[in-house]
Amino acid sequence: MAETTTRARLRWGLLDVIVVVFALIPVLWIASLSFKTPATLTDGKFWPREWTLDNYRTIFATDQFVRALVNSIGIALIATAVAVVLGAMAAYAISRLDFPGKRLLVGVSLLIAMFPQVSLVSPLFEIERQFGLFDTWPGLILPYITFALPLAIYTLSAFFKQIPWDLEKAAKMDGATQGQAFRRVIAPLAAPGLFTTAILVFIFCWNDFLFAITLTSTERARTVPVALSFFTGESQFEDPTGAICAAAVVITIPIILFVLFFQRRIVSGLTSGAVKG
Amino acid sequence: MADIVLDKVSKKFPDGTVAVADVDLEIADGEFVILVGPSGCGMSTTLNMIAGLEDISSGELRIAGQRVNDKAPRDRDIAMVFQSYALYPNMTVRENMAFPLRLAKLDKETINRKVEEAAKVLELTALLDRKPANLSGGQRQRVAMGRAIVRQPKAFLMDEPLSNLDAKLRVQMRTVVSRLQKQLGTTTVYVTHDQTEAMTLGDRVVIMRGGAVQQVGPPQELYDHPRNLFVAGFIGSPSMNFLHAAVEDGKLRTALGDVPIGERVRRELEGADAPRELILGIRPEHFEDAELVDDDTRRRGMEFEAPVDIVESMGSDKYVYFTVEGERASAAELEELAADAGASDFTGAGASLVTRLSAESPVAEGQHRRVWFNLEKIHLFDPSNGRNLTLHEGRAAGALAD
Numbered sequence: 001m002a003e004t005t006t007r008a009r010l011r012w013g014l015l016d017v018i019v020v021v022f023a024l025i026p027v028l029w030i031a032s033l034s035f036k037t038p039a040t041l042t043d044g045k046f047w048p049r050e051w052t053l054d055n056y057r058t059i060f061a062t063d064q065f066v067r068a069l070v071n072s073i074g075i076a077l078i079a080t081a082v083a084v085v086l087g088a089m090a091a092y093a094i095s096r097l098d099f100p101g102k103r104l105l106v107g108v109s110l111l112i113a114m115f116p117q118v119s120l121v122s123p124l125f126e127i128e129r130q131f132g133l134f135d136t137w138p139g140l141i142l143p144y145i146t147f148a149l150p151l152a153i154y155t156l157s158a159f160f161k162q163i164p165w166d167l168e169k170a171a172k173m174d175g176a177t178q179g180q181a182f183r184r185v186i187a188p189l190a191a192p193g194l195f196t197t198a199i200l201v202f203i204f205c206w207n208d209f210l211f212a213i214t215l216t217s218t219e220r221a222r223t224v225p226v227a228l229s230f231f232t233g234e235s236q237f238e239d240p241t242g243a244i245c246a247a248a249v250v251i252t253i254p255i256i257l258f259v260l261f262f263q264r265r266i267v268s269g270l271t272s273g274a275v276k277g
Numbered sequence: 278m279a280d281i282v283l284d285k286v287s288k289k290f291p292d293g294t295v296a297v298a299d300v301d302l303e304i305a306d307g308e309f310v311i312l313v314g315p316s317g318c319g320m321s322t323t324l325n326m327i328a329g330l331e332d333i334s335s336g337e338l339r340i341a342g343q344r345v346n347d348k349a350p351r352d353r354d355i356a357m358v359f360q361s362y363a364l365y366p367n368m369t370v371r372e373n374m375a376f377p378l379r380l381a382k383l384d385k386e387t388i389n390r391k392v393e394e395a396a397k398v399l400e401l402t403a404l405l406d407r408k409p410a411n412l413s414g415g416q417r418q419r420v421a422m423g424r425a426i427v428r429q430p431k432a433f434l435m436d437e438p439l440s441n442l443d444a445k446l447r448v449q450m451r452t453v454v455s456r457l458q459k460q461l462g463t464t465t466v467y468v469t470h471d472q473t474e475a476m477t478l479g480d481r482v483v484i485m486r487g488g489a490v491q492q493v494g495p496p497q498e499l500y501d502h503p504r505n506l507f508v509a510g511f512i513g514s515p516s517m518n519f520l521h522a523a524v525e526d527g528k529l530r531t532a533l534g535d536v537p538i539g540e541r542v543r544r545e546l547e548g549a550d551a552p553r554e555l556i557l558g559i560r561p562e563h564f565e566d567a568e569l570v571d572d573d574t575r576r577r578g579m580e581f582e583a584p585v586d587i588v589e590s591m592g593s594d595k596y597v598y599f600t601v602e603g604e605r606a607s608a609a610e611l612e613e614l615a616a617d618a619g620a621s622d623f624t625g626a627g628a629s630l631v632t633r634l635s636a637e638s639p640v641a642e643g644q645h646r647r648v649w650f651n652l653e654k655i656h657l658f659d660p661s662n663g664r665n666l667t668l669h670e671g672r673a674a675g676a677l678a679d
Binding site for chain 1: 328329330349350351355356357359360361363364365366367376377380381424428434
């Protein structure tokens with residue numbers, strides 16, 4: 001008996017390792033490149049022969065990258081906050097109320113999620129120039145919210161539907177207004193859903209390249225993925241690979257922190273004990 | 278503390294279904310009223326309308342003399358216990374119970390005092406800092422009750438509060454509910470599907486069917502004097518036996534023999550549109566082994582002989598099942614009751630009869646046995662509308678009454 005469990009554990013462990021390695025090799029490779037000196041960059045070795053932090057010094061030495069990092073963090077956070085708040089309200093209405101045009105709303109939001117973003121880039125560019133939004137934070141935040149909302153609504157309404165309706169009725173009987181019932185009873189229970197949605201939306205905004213490159217032109221609103229593409233070496237003969245890799249590692253860190261921070265909140269069974277079973 | 282009056286209250290859903298039709302009900306201050314009926318008969322909707330969770334389509338609802346039709350639940354000052362308990366899983370027992378008080382903006386000390394008091398009454402003091410997930414079903418049930426009693430509302434509404442508990446705990450909690458209600462003297466409306474709960478708990482029982490009230494009265498009265506076939510069949514366990522009875526030559530031809538009828542019933546059957554076929558109802562305890570009946574009693578009833586199907590000895594008495602020949606009683610009400618009980622339609626010829634005989638009876642399976650039944654306790658129903666023909670001025674008088 002004990003033998004089979006050990007063997008089963010070994011088998012599972014091996015499988016886990018394969019999956020993790022497969023998923024992480026590109027990331028680790030980039031991390032490894034970011035620590036290599038320009039001379040050893042192309043030696044094809046996974047483990048750097050000479051360690052250096054020069055690449056990191058380079059990217060933080062110029063204003064270019066730091067500025068883009070600030071833009072990225074600001075834009076992604078604001079877009080996430082707005083999308084999650086609006087999405088929560090819309091999802092709550094969709095999961096709880098029967099209002100005219102509900103199916104239309106759900107349908108349209110699905111349509112937005114499906115819409116090829118590339119085809120919207122040129123019209124958006126023209127519109128934003130007309131309204132003076134081009135190359136500003138709102139100029140990126142607005143399209144991000146638009147495309148993140150369907151995602152938020154879908155994820156959140158699934159979470160809201162899981163929350164027993166009786167809890168809301170109970171809150172109302174206990175003297176809560178609709179708003180209080182939502183804030184004090186429903187929202188805390190939907191917290192895992194809210195965090196999950198926040199993470200998804202944040203990653204979507206953080207990773208976006210298409211909108212960021214079309215709708216910005218200067219450091220005013222340029223985000224990191226775009227700033228990376230503008231990296232140049234110190235001379236035209238120098239390869240910026242090391243710097244790009246260092247920057248890629250740096251911009252991965254907030255995502256990892258974000259996920260780790262919220263992961264602790266995404267525990268299942270938060271609603272257990274509310275109702276029978 | 279308040280009385281609750283439902284004045285022709287109806288609920289019609291947008292798709293046209295009428296869930297509750299013209300319910301008139303006066304619940305006195307401090308009274309414990311049970312709404313009972315098969316599933317989907319509008320009891321929960323009625324309760325939700327009293328609570329304010331559901332709009333009232335027409336009619337008037339008054340609590341303590343005040344019209345509350347348009348008031349939000351929070352302004353009605355009534356508490357509700359849900360079937361699912363609906364405890365807030367993110368709060369401890371203490372926070373759950375304090376929630377209504379915190380919303381009412383009481384100061385911290387008062388809240389604490391009231392929660393402690395309620396916890397003491399319900400023996401929850403040791404559990405106050407636990408989360409609902411770490412409580413057993415019975416404990417969760419008590420917390421739900423605690424949350425209701427803690428703010429001393431005008432009335433309690435309970436929506437099948439015990440139906441998620443196992444049988445043993447249910448009996449135990451039944452006494453807890455009963456004691457609590459008497460102790461607090463708060464007006465209570467209690468919805469249940471379980472007729473045992475209805476019989477044991479309430480001051481008065483309201484039997485509902487298809488959104489309409491069938492009969493309102495103290496449990497014993499409903500049991501002894503059912504107004505119609507539905508009430509007769511719903512109340513009592515095992516339920517009343519129903520047999521087909523044909524009116525012929527001033528007698529009722531039934532599977533148990535010819536049943537004589539008295540003046541009163543005869544008068545009921547005289548009219549041109551009077552039913553020619555009836556349904557005869559007898560409760561299991563109104564049968565007795567013919568050997569054990571003394572002569573004096575024998576005169577008040579009649580006897581028949583039938584093969585014994587099954588004998589269930591309960592210790593105190595015996596449930597004996599007989600098969601009798603003859604047509605089976607049929608009526609819409611009976612089909613509904615059978616569907617609610619989950620009984621599949623019995624297709625065999627003849628009817629099955631449940632009797633409760635005294636424990637001394639030597640009856641055994643497979644025998645033919647002579648059985649006596651009490652004619653003074655039988656009910657006769659009109660199959661077309663379910664009316665109890667033996668009921669005079671609200672009193673059932675049996676078939677022989679003059």
